[in-house]
Amino acid sequence: xxxxxxFLSVSAKIGVAAALFHGLPGVxxxxxxxxxxxxxxILRGALDGLSAVPPYGDPDYAAARGPIAIGRPGxxxxxxxxxxxxxxxxxxxxxxxxxxxxxxxxxxxAASAYRERSHFDGQNVLENGGDRPSATASGWLNRxxxxxxxxxxxxxxxxxxxxxxxxxxxxxxSWAPSRLPEVEPDLLARLRDLYSQDDVLSARLDEATxxxxxxxxxxxxMAPAGTAVASGKTAANAGGxxxxxxxxxTAGHMxxxxxxxxxxxxxxTGWDTHASEGGAExxxxxxLAxxxxxxxxxxxxxGTQWERTAVLVCTEFGRxxxxxxxxxxxxxxxxxxxxxGGAVRGGRVLADWPGLALAQRHEGRDxxxxxxxxxxxxxxxxxxxxxxxxxxxxxxxxxxxxAPIKDLVRA
Amino acid sequence: xxxSIEPLTRAAIATNRFGFGARxxxxxxxxxxxxxxxxxxxxxxxxxxxxxxxxxxSREILATYLQLRQERAEEKKRAELGLAAATLVxxxxxxxxxxxxAQADARTxxxxxxxxxxxxxxxHFWANHFAVSIDKPICLxxxxxxENEAIRPHVCGRFADLLLAVERHPAMITYLDNQRxxxxxxxxxxxxxxxxxxxxxxxxxxxxxxxxEILELHTLGVDGGYTQADVTSFAAVLTGWSIGGGEGRDxxxxxxxxxxxxxxxxxxLHEPGGxxxxxxxxxxxxxxxxxxxxxxLAAHPATARHIATKLARHFVxxxxxxxxxxxxxxxxxxxxxxxxxxxxxxVAWDGAWLRDARxxxxxxxxxxxxxRALSVLPHEPKVLLASFEALGQRxxxxxxxxxWPDRQADWDGADALMKRIEWSVALAxxxxxxxPAIAAAETSLGPLASEHTRSALANAxxxxxxxxxxxxxxEFQRR
Numbered sequence: 001x002x003x004x005x006x007f008l009s010v011s012a013k014i015g016v017a018a019a020l021f022h023g024l025p026g027v028x029x030x031x032x033x034x035x036x037x038x039x040x041x042i043l044r045g046a047l048d049g050l051s052a053v054p055p056y057g058d059p060d061y062a063a064a065r066g067p068i069a070i071g072r073p074g075x076x077x078x079x080x081x082x083x084x085x086x087x088x089x090x091x092x093x094x095x096x097x098x099x100x101x102x103x104x105x106x107x108x109x110a111a112s113a114y115r116e117r118s119h120f121d122g123q124n125v126l127e128n129g130g131d132r133p134s135a136t137a138s139g140w141l142n143r144x145x146x147x148x149x150x151x152x153x154x155x156x157x158x159x160x161x162x163x164x165x166x167x168x169x170x171x172x173x174s175w176a177p178s179r180l181p182e183v184e185p186d187l188l189a190r191l192r193d194l195y196s197q198d199d200v201l202s203a204r205l206d207e208a209t210x211x212x213x214x215x216x217x218x219x220x221x222m223a224p225a226g227t228a229v230a231s232g233k234t235a236a237n238a239g240g241x242x243x244x245x246x247x248x249x250t251a252g253h254m255x256x257x258x259x260x261x262x263x264x265x266x267x268x269t270g271w272d273t274h275a276s277e278g279g280a281e282x283x284x285x286x287x288l289a290x291x292x293x294x295x296x297x298x299x300x301x302x303g304t305q306w307e308r309t310a311v312l313v314c315t316e317f318g319r320x321x322x323x324x325x326x327x328x329x330x331x332x333x334x335x336x337x338x339x340x341g342g343a344v345r346g347g348r349v350l351a352d353w354p355g356l357a358l359a360q361r362h363e364g365r366d367x368x369x370x371x372x373x374x375x376x377x378x379x380x381x382x383x384x385x386x387x388x389x390x391x392x393x394x395x396x397x398x399x400x401x402x403a404p405i406k407d408l409v410r411a
Numbered sequence: 412x413x414x415s416i417e418p419l420t421r422a423a424i425a426t427n428r429f430g431f432g433a434r435x436x437x438x439x440x441x442x443x444x445x446x447x448x449x450x451x452x453x454x455x456x457x458x459x460x461x462x463x464x465x466x467x468x469s470r471e472i473l474a475t476y477l478q479l480r481q482e483r484a485e486e487k488k489r490a491e492l493g494l495a496a497a498t499l500v501x502x503x504x505x506x507x508x509x510x511x512x513a514q515a516d517a518r519t520x521x522x523x524x525x526x527x528x529x530x531x532x533x534x535h536f537w538a539n540h541f542a543v544s545i546d547k548p549i550c551l552x553x554x555x556x557x558e559n560e561a562i563r564p565h566v567c568g569r570f571a572d573l574l575l576a577v578e579r580h581p582a583m584i585t586y587l588d589n590q591r592x593x594x595x596x597x598x599x600x601x602x603x604x605x606x607x608x609x610x611x612x613x614x615x616x617x618x619x620x621x622x623x624e625i626l627e628l629h630t631l632g633v634d635g636g637y638t639q640a641d642v643t644s645f646a647a648v649l650t651g652w653s654i655g656g657g658e659g660r661d662x663x664x665x666x667x668x669x670x671x672x673x674x675x676x677x678x679x680l681h682e683p684g685g686x687x688x689x690x691x692x693x694x695x696x697x698x699x700x701x702x703x704x705x706x707x708l709a710a711h712p713a714t715a716r717h718i719a720t721k722l723a724r725h726f727v728x729x730x731x732x733x734x735x736x737x738x739x740x741x742x743x744x745x746x747x748x749x750x751x752x753x754x755x756x757x758v759a760w761d762g763a764w765l766r767d768a769r770x771x772x773x774x775x776x777x778x779x780x781x782x783r784a785l786s787v788l789p790h791e792p793k794v795l796l797a798s799f800e801a802l803g804q805r806x807x808x809x810x811x812x813x814x815w816p817d818r819q820a821d822w823d824g825a826d827a828l829m830k831r832i833e834w835s836v837a838l839a840x841x842x843x844x845x846x847p848a849i850a851a852a853e854t855s856l857g858p859l860a861s862e863h864t865r866s867a868l869a870n871a872x873x874x875x876x877x878x879x880x881x882x883x884x885x886e887f888q889r890r
Contacts (some may be wrong), residue, residue, distance in 0.1 A: 120633070161822060178801070178829075212825070324617060
């Protein structure tokens with residue numbers, strides 16, 4: 001783990017430019033010291049929850065999944081046991097450690113309000129927080145930031161652009177590592193003037209400047225000494241999982257910084273496993289192993305702030321119960337989600353399990369959704385971030401009857 | 412065209428909104444008839460750009476891929492037996508990356524030099540409508556070839572022809588996993604279940620990915636009125652739409668062979684019998700059954716509206732005016748999906764010529780218009796392609812079959828803006844003194860450059876700084 005001293009030495013290397021940014025008026029984040037970090041990770045493409053969190057105890061699981069079924073705990077490359085009924089995919093050992101530490105709460109057979117099978121509409125509903133595609137033009141996490149207005153809590157998207165969940169009236173920053181040289185402050189000042197009649201570009205430039213300063217301060221995606229990436233290489237130059245790990249770790253530093261943004265989003269693609277999905281080994285197993293490491297890098301980056309953090313990992317919908325004709329799975333309904341972090345009351349599975357038998361499935365093919373993800377999100381916003389119930393009604397329009405789930409986080 | 416807008420402004424709008432930006436001299440060349448310049452591009456008979464000469468075909472590239480994957484599988488078996496294993500993934504990438512680089516380089520050069528930039532934009536638009544993404548390894552080599560083989564010849568032809576060319580192209584078949592989708596009553600499935608009696612049956616069956624995305628993304632649109640039953644039924648119709656070569660000796664022999672890497676209809680995988688899709692019955696006709704469904708989808712009113720909306724959104728505004736969408740929908744239907752007519756109607760619509768640019772450039776549009784304005788053509792393909800990666804839009808990598816999104820909010824993140832600034836500064840540092848910024852502003856924006864921007868350029872403290880300011884000006888960031 002990196003110490004504050006190491007950050008300072010990295011920051012010193014980056015040099016004068018960061019210090020200059022830092023001196024500009026109005027460019028520092030102003031997080032309330034007491035605000036608790038909240039991170040949402042969106043897995044785009046529809047993660048197969050029946051492989052990520054196999055219900056190995058369900059009598060119909062092994063037969064329905066055939067060649068891609070995850071074995072029972074104790075078998076070679078079998079599931080990592082959770083509670084005698086559910087397990088974790090064997091490629092998720094670090095997540096398993098969080099479970100044992102009481103920091104992982106598994107939600108299963110869950111879904112947004114969406115019941116069709118389009119990825120793009122499904123992601124839209126997951127992110128807009130309403131009851132149908134394009135129900136609102138903004139995302140629920142941006143509206144949550146609006147409800148927190150005045151408490152000095154800022155939002156951050158990890159990536160060049162801002163995904164729908166964090167778009168809306170409250171300005172948010174975005175950040176991704178860069179391999180291009182840094183820009184002189186004089187040019188930025190001139191651009192600020194050039195954008196004086198352009199509300200969007202001037203707001204973006206302000207956000208970019210202050211998040212850039214914070215990123216430089218917190219490592220800027222520089223590889224920590226002693227990692228697999230050769231020293232001096234930035235995250236921008238690393239590939240694949242290594243890059244994502246460095247981004248996640250830097251994001252953790254940024255969120256944990258005294259003046260850092262407290263609400264952040266990042267997403268990962270590649271979960272649309274229609275063919276040759278694999279079981280304990282194979283395509284999905286490889287993806288999950290990468291995700292396992294990326295989530296752990298985020299934890300390391302957060303340092304002691306991890307204790308106060310909740311991370312929601314979710315996907316637009318689940319996949320068919322039955323394996324399809326090409327050893328993969330097609331678009332389904334009920335999915336798994338994870339709540340992760342020191343603030344989470346973990347070591348539990350939250351599921352009203354509907355069963356996998358043909359008659360128990362949604363439309364005869366999918367895992368039924370028995371938990372509304374909006375209830376999970378509402379519970380987190382209320383109990384983790386302190387958003388009042390009346391304000392929650394505006395964050396999730398059309399979800400009046402979806403109650404916030406209690407006791408997701410530690411008091 | 413609104414006559415209140417003076418000709419040079421219309422020329423600047425024609426090159427920026429409908430093309431990839433003006434090169435030196437372009438505005439003067441078309442100022443006499445900017446709209447005629449666009450319409451003429453749509454009427455020209457198709458001719459493959461010479462930049463494409465010498466590129467490998469999708470069939471050759473896919474055959475190489477299949478061969479290497481086969482070798483890799485054998486290598487893996489040997490490794491499992493404890494024999495020394497070479498690196499298993501690297502040869503595959505090493506064989507495909509040069510194809511990708513050559514294809515992306517050719518595409519970039521065409522976009523930077525083509526006098527028919529509107530037509531080229533349409534190629535990019537349709538390639539994105541029918542997106543395949545290189546993050547799926549099997550598409551890394553073939554994405555560019557797909558654009559050249561299935562898209563380019565048809566962008567001014569009939570939508571039905573474009574659709575049929577796309578859905579039977581090996582790149583689309585493999586991107587959406589149709590090559591091994593098998594009817595449960597097909598000859599192959601029946602044979603497999605007889606052979607495996609008593610043991611756990613190897614289930615051969617449908618993969619509905621291609622059928623769903625054709626309905627949702629390529630034709631009707633997500634609100635086009637289809638159901639899950641339509642998806643499943645259409646997936647059965649499409650069984651047998653596959654590629655030659657591949658999955659092992661017995662399969663190739665049993666399933667009707669076909670040249671490795673080429674499209675092939677495998678009768679043995681096809682679900683026999685008639686099927687109902689969108690309320691219409693399609694009798695068994697082998698490959699003809701799927702072709703008939705595709706022709707009907709192309710003629711469907713929901714498809715007309717879906718295409719009209721996307722075209723209007725791409726060229727005019729994120730939320731396109733309803734009367735434009737209505738007009739394009741009617742033209743599409745009246746001319747039986749003639750895309751040349753639809754694109755002409757777009758250009759003919761006066762509302763598309765408003766002076767205010769309402770589209771924020773996507774990264775590739777920003778790169779093309781910059782390099783065109785400066786007449787810069789980097790020699791080293793990898794240097795050029797690194798720019799697309801740095802700004803977040805590598806060629807053919809949208810990451811999903813929905814393609815790149817097409818609204819400002821998808822592209823105007825704070826970090827994305829900073830990346831554009833960094834890139835502009837780096838580029839300006841190299842070419843700034845040789846390309847006076849004020850001249851470049853006249854070349855590319857002409858009367859669209861505001862007084863505010865002109866004075867910022869005039870007051871810059873160096874040529875390269877002025878150029879960076881021009882590229883990042885609000886006018887240059889939009890089209």
